[in-house]
Amino acid sequence: MYLDTPTRRWTRRVITPVLAGVLGLLALFMSPWADSASAHGSIVDPPSRSYGCWERWGNDHLNPDMQQEDPMCWQAFQANPNTMWNWMSLFRENLAGNFQGAIPNGKLCSAGDAQGGLASSLDKPGPWTTQDVSTNFSLHLHDQASHGADYFLVYVTKQGFDPTTEALGWDDLELVQRTGSYAPAQDITFSASAPGRSGHHIIYTIWQASHLDQTYFICSDVNFT
Incomplete structure (x- = not known):
């Protein structure tokens, strides 16, 4: 949880008052544990890039x-x-399924x-931090607001793509799973398979929320073993 630790109290004493005010507002309004009316969600396992940064460094960001x-x-x-604090808000609205038209190459994550x-x-x-997974893997969505899902689209980068040197484009991806709908819940888990992969890859998840035309675009770095 986003706690008021001794490290945070020390930070407030040494940073400028302006920055302290900014961080305080971020903690109040953009914390993943904020009121569900203002919260959304993301893939937390394997972690999205922004969630992974928050998970590893949110309480130790200095x-x-x-x-x-x-x-x-x-x-x-x-x-x-x-980018770290607001890990649950990588969404666009009113795209009507025109994802490739709205999200240009190099801007997918x-x-x-x-x-x-x-x-x-x-x-x-x-060198984004990766999580080891097998080619048969599961994904865990945490959604505090319990939007539900019309569907999830799961893409995986093609073998030979190098996330350490190449920005992600649509042609770099292969669709490996399209799910059905899910009822509103804070936690949803579903499975996918990406045979023939090894090494560092990006799993790209598109989550079409059910409450309105709101679509989330999520990059998770993995190491297929």
Whole structure:
């Protein structure tokens, strides 16, 4: 949970009052544990890029070790801390299923610069932290607002794509699963399979929420073993 730890209390004493106010507002309004009326969701296992950064560094975001241990999260945090805090809001509205028309190549992981362009750092190629998975894998959506799903589309990068040097484009992906609908729930788990993969890949999940035409676009970095 997003807790008021001794580290955070120390941080408030040493940073400027302006920054303290900004972080306080972020904690209140953009915390993943905020009122469900203002919360959304994401794939948390294997973690989306933004959720993974929050999970690993949310309570330790001023630790200089992040730059060396998790450089892609570090660059995202430097670009804008909101990319980490607001991990549940990579969505677009009223696309009517025209995903490729709305999300250009190279902008898939940020949902086409969702959040007013604050999340564009998620599109950068590099050594994103991966989670080991088998080619038969499951995905776990956490959605505090319990929107439900009309469907999920699960894509996986083709063998030979290199997430450390290439920005993700639609032609780099293969659709491996289209699910049916899911009733509103805070946690939904579903399965997919991506045979023939090994090494670092991106699982790209499109979640079409049920409550209105609201679509989430989610990159999860994995290592197929």
